Amino acid sequence: MTTVDIHALVGAYALDAVDDLERVSFERHVADCEACRTEVDELRGTASRLADSTWSVPPPRLRAEVLAAVGRTRQLPPLESARPRPDARAAVSRWRRYTAGAVAAGILAAGAGVAAWAVQEQRVQEQSAVVAEARKREARTEAIMAAPDLVVRTAPMIGGGRVTVASSEQQAASVVSLRADDAPPAGQAFQMWTIRGTGPAANAGVLPAGQASTVQVVDGVPGNDVFAVSVEPAGGSPSPTEVVAQVPLI
Amino acid sequence: MTERGAARRPDHLSAVPGSGSPPADAGDLLRLVARGDEAAFGRLYDLVIPRVYGLIRRVLRDPAQAEEVAQEVLVEVWRTATRFDTARGSATSWIFTIAHRRAVDRVRAEQASADRLMKVGVASVDTPYDEVVDEVAGRLERQQVRHCLDGLTELQRQAVTLAYYQGHSYREVADLLEAPLPTVKTRMRDGLIRLRDCLGVEVTA
Numbered sequence: 456m457t458t459v460d461i462h463a464l465v466g467a468y469a470l471d472a473v474d475d476l477e478r479v480s481f482e483r484h485v486a487d488c489e490a491c492r493t494e495v496d497e498l499r500g501t502a503s504r505l506a507d508s509t510w511s512v513p514p515p516r517l518r519a520e521v522l523a524a525v526g527r528t529r530q531l532p533p534l535e536s537a538r539p540r541p542d543a544r545a546a547v548s549r550w551r552r553y554t555a556g557a558v559a560a561g562i563l564a565a566g567a568g569v570a571a572w573a574v575q576e577q578r579v580q581e582q583s584a585v586v587a588e589a590r591k592r593e594a595r596t597e598a599i600m601a602a603p604d605l606v607v608r609t610a611p612m613i614g615g616g617r618v619t620v621a622s623s624e625q626q627a628a629s630v631v632s633l634r635a636d637d638a639p640p641a642g643q644a645f646q647m648w649t650i651r652g653t654g655p656a657a658n659a660g661v662l663p664a665g666q667a668s669t670v671q672v673v674d675g676v677p678g679n680d681v682f683a684v685s686v687e688p689a690g691g692s693p694s695p696t697e698v699v700a701q702v703p704l705i
Numbered sequence: 706m707t708e709r710g711a712a713r714r715p716d717h718l719s720a721v722p723g724s725g726s727p728p729a730d731a732g733d734l735l736r737l738v739a740r741g742d743e744a745a746f747g748r749l750y751d752l753v754i755p756r757v758y759g760l761i762r763r764v765l766r767d768p769a770q771a772e773e774v775a776q777e778v779l780v781e782v783w784r785t786a787t788r789f790d791t792a793r794g795s796a797t798s799w800i801f802t803i804a805h806r807r808a809v810d811r812v813r814a815e816q817a818s819a820d821r822l823m824k825v826g827v828a829s830v831d832t833p834y835d836e837v838v839d840e841v842a843g844r845l846e847r848q849q850v851r852h853c854l855d856g857l858t859e860l861q862r863q864a865v866t867l868a869y870y871q872g873h874s875y876r877e878v879a880d881l882l883e884a885p886l887p888t889v890k891t892r893m894r895d896g897l898i899r900l901r902d903c904l905g906v907e908v909t910a
Contacts, residue, residue, distance in 0.1 A: 466893030467875040471809045472868035474876075492793075496908040498894070500794045501901040503801035505869045508850040509759035517758075517772055518750060521779045525746055528780055533739070533787040615744075636744075 462491060469498035595672050599626045612636075612700040616667075618684055620702045622677045629676035631659075631669075635699075638667040639686045645669075646687045648695055649679040656683060661691035679704055731796035739786040746783055753797060754779075757804045764808035764872045774811050778804045794908050805869070812872040853903035861896030864889050 461484045467473050468481045485491050599605070602623035609619040615636030622629040631647065639645060645666070647659040659673050659682070676682060682702040685695035731752055737745035757778060762771035782800055789799050854862055860882065867878045879889040900906075 463887070463890050463894070464875075466865075466895070466897050467868065467890055469897055470865065470868035470875075470893055471806050472873065472875040472878065472893065474874060493908060496793045497901055497906055498897045499802055500798040500906045500908055501897050501904060502865075502869060503794075503798040503805070504900070504904050504906060505850060505865075506756045506760040506801040506805070509763045509870075510755045511759035511762050512755050513758040513772055513775060517776060518747075518754070521750060521776050522743070522747060524776060524780045525743060525783045528784055530739075530741060530783065531785055531787055 462488075465491070465495060465498060469495065469502045471502075595628070596630050596670070599623050599628055599630050599672065602626050608702050608704065610700050610702040612684065614699060616700075618682070618700045618702055620676060620682050620704065622704065624677045627677060628672055628674045629682070631671055631673050631676070631682065633662070633670075633684060633700075634668040636667070638665045641665070642689050643686050644689045644691065645699075646685050646691045646695070647673065648683040648685065649673070649676055650681040650683060651679045656695050658691065658693075661687070664689035676704065731800070732791065735782075735786055735789055735796040735799075738783065739789065749782075750779060753800050756797075757800065760801060760804055761808040763870050764805070764812060770811065771808075774807050775804070778807050781807070792908075809872040849904065853900050856903055857896050857899055858892075860884065860888075861892045861899065864892040865896040865900070868893060 461477075461480055464473055464477060464481050468478065473481065485495050600621060602625050604625050605621055605623050607619060607621045609617060611617055612633075612635050616634050617632075618634075619632040620629050621632075633645060633647070635645065642664060644664045645662040647661075648656040649659050650656045659676070660671065662669055673682075680703070682704055683695060683698050684700040685692075686697045686699055687695070731749060734745045734749040734752065738749055754775070758771060758775045761774045761778070762768060765771045765774065778800075781803055789796065793799075794802075854866070857865070863882055864875075864878055864884075867873045867881060868875065873881065875889050875893060876886065878884075878893075879886050882889065884892075
């Protein structure tokens with residue numbers, strides 16, 4: 456096969472649509488052809504954008520399994536030739552990835568929470584009232600998440616973790632996902648707040664003491680300026696003491 | 706649809722850095738992962754898993770196998786993070802390339818084409834939370850990819866999507882489309898070049 460012939464495979468190569476032999480031949484060709492490299496890298500980058508349209512959230516247990524496997528896996532040493540290079544990509548492209556990534560992380564957190572709910576729901580199947588309530592909440596979550604005017608906002612938590620607020624004006628409610636890296640100290644709890652203008656913070660729910668994460672529907676979040684999370688004594692406080700996260704809503 | 710809110714905060718809470726430190730992008734996280742930072746790996750996982758799992762699942766059709774391959778891919782990302790070369794593309798592109806190749810390899814190793822075609826019907830049974838999250842989260846990016854795919858000729862589009870989403874080789878694609886091999890190779894390349902220009906993909910070496 457001539458060089459010209461093998462290079463005609465660049466599209467098929469970028470799509471992983473070549474057989475093993477062709478793959479090896481093509482990679483050998485590219486190793487000898489500096490000019491080809493940019494085309495290959497760009498077409499592979501393009502092909503990988505097709506993954507953007509394939510969202511699906513795996514069961515939450517996968518995260519724990521992967522992290523456990525990673526804890527047991529030694530990393531390869533860097534290649535001798537690998538050297539740090541300045542990141543020269545266009546600011547526009549960085550921004551696009553950045554916003555998409557922020558939304559991605561937020562939605563994932565919310566999705567994982569809904570799934571955790573489904574598991575919880577199974578455990579209490581005998582208690583039909585509880586189940587009915589859980590179903591109602593799940594349906595409510597789904598209605599909000601599917602709203603055409605959904606806006607997702609997210610902010611980091613002091614001490615590690617993330618709060619994501621997915622709001623719909625139409626539904627007059629938000630799905631809030633709170634995932635802290637660590638639970639509050641003993642005897643303390645996370646409390647959520649909504650704040651409008653310079654007015655006092657309104658209680659939006661207290662987590663059980665020591666709980667590090669939750670996904671829940673909070674009514675009336677749209678229309679407020681800020682959604683905040685604080686650390687309070689177990690059972691909650693009338694106003695925020697130690698604010699650990701704020702999500703600006705406007 | 707979704708934009709992060711402006712960083713405006715009421716004065717009485719101004720001492721708190723609300724969205725002060727922006728979430729790192731995949732490239733930043735991968736650099737930390739290359740230094741053995743497991744917490745950064747957790748954040749990178751959250752950032753990419755819906756697309757990694759979604760892609761693998763789309764190619765493999767089988768949720769259980771997709772989970773297995775997704776785990777292999779993420780561990781591979783951890784293991785080889787030290788060898789990621791920023792000059793050759795973005796971190797997400799690198800991760801999705803690993804994911805796609807693993808998925809395709811699995812398809813070729815374990816499943817005859819006929820099996821896969823039969824599984825198409827089964828694959829549409831998703832859990833409800835999947836559908837909800839898919840519906841919302843993918844909307845923006847999906848629109849752009851779909852818009853750009855619509856800009857291709859029919860043959861370009863079919864050649865690209867049959868290969869990428871179904872994991873077919875270009876020879877299989879030629880059979881399926883009853884088109885000559887050189888034509889299919891050309892259409893895959895032309896199609897990707899048009900997509901590249903439409904999506905604005907660039908690699909700055």
